[in-house]
Amino acid sequence: MESYTRLYAEGTYDDYVWTRERPVVVESLRRERERLGSLRLLDFACGTGRILAAVDHVADELTGVDISAEMARHAARASPRATIKVGSVLDDDVLTGPYDAVTVFRFFVNAPQELRLPVLRKIRQHMRQGALLMFNNHGHSPSLRSLAVRVPRHRPQVPNELRHRDIVDLLNASGFRIEHRYGFSLFPSILHRHLLASALRGVDTAAASPGLRRFTQRMMIEQLYIARAVGAPR
Numbered sequence: 222m223e224s225y226t227r228l229y230a231e232g233t234y235d236d237y238v239w240t241r242e243r244p245v246v247v248e249s250l251r252r253e254r255e256r257l258g259s260l261r262l263l264d265f266a267c268g269t270g271r272i273l274a275a276v277d278h279v280a281d282e283l284t285g286v287d288i289s290a291e292m293a294r295h296a297a298r299a300s301p302r303a304t305i306k307v308g309s310v311l312d313d314d315v316l317t318g319p320y321d322a323v324t325v326f327r328f329f330v331n332a333p334q335e336l337r338l339p340v341l342r343k344i345r346q347h348m349r350q351g352a353l354l355m356f357n358n359h360g361h362s363p364s365l366r367s368l369a370v371r372v373p374r375h376r377p378q379v380p381n382e383l384r385h386r387d388i389v390d391l392l393n394a395s396g397f398r399i400e401h402r403y404g405f406s407l408f409p410s411i412l413h414r415h416l417l418a419s420a421l422r423g424v425d426t427a428a429a430s431p432g433l434r435r436f437t438q439r440m441m442i443e444q445l446y447i448a449r450a451v452g453a454p455r
């Protein structure tokens with residue numbers, strides 16, 4: 222828990238990425254609320270409530286779900302308006318849809334492979350037709366992170382990463398269609414040190430400019446997906 226709070230402390234690499242991503246998340250949900258007239262939102266695997274706190278003012282009704290009671294306590298403090306539930310998404314009585322929008326951040330890359338599809342299917346069952354799913358892939362492969370996680374000193378047994386193709390397959394198998402994809406951050410955290418950090422952040426800004434975005438987006442480490450619930454839940 223503490224290490225997770227440290228991850229997003231001001232000035233860290235993860236905070237930097239989130240600072241770029243957050244406006245896109247908030248604005249997409251704000252537009253969705255404007256379109257629908259109200260928004261019933263679920264933040265699945267809400268952790269300490271980072272996402273709930275950011276979107277608190279956009280949703281009319283917010284629910285956060287997390288399997289960890291300790292995380293849930295922090296989420297309740299981060300977003301006092303939200304209803305926080307402790308449990309696994311796979312438990313029958315935890316989700317109470319239909320939701321207009323569901324956010325899932327920093328979950329799929331870390332989750333065991335066999336859990337990803339059942340989780341998406343369960344979420345889909347609690348979304349109305351056309352509802353919006355927003356989630357990130359913070360370990361996009363291939364990207365420069367793919368090299369960093371293979372450097373022997375840092376290498377986990379199996380690098381935790383996901384390809385765009387894996388995401389497309391998961392969404393197709395669970396009744397979603399991708400509507401938008403955004404990319405943030407070309408360089409892995411290990412390079413974001415001292416003076417180099419500001420130079421790399423300048424390169425990120427240039428790479429995200431409208432003229433370059435379509436070439437650079439697929440090389441970015443952090444990928445944000447916006448998808449729609451389509452077809453029948455499976």
Ligand SMILES: C[S@@+](CC[C@H](N)C(=O)[O-])C[C@H]1O[C@@H](n2cnc3c(N)ncnc32)[C@H](O)[C@@H]1O
Binds near residue numbers: 286309311326328
């Ligand atoms: C890396 S944290 C992400 C927290 C938050 N979404 C964010 O981006 O700041 C992943 C969270 O998933 C939760 N989690 C893992 N498996 C879960 C499950 N089956 N059902 C609900 N929550 C789960 C963990 O307890 C943890 O809080």
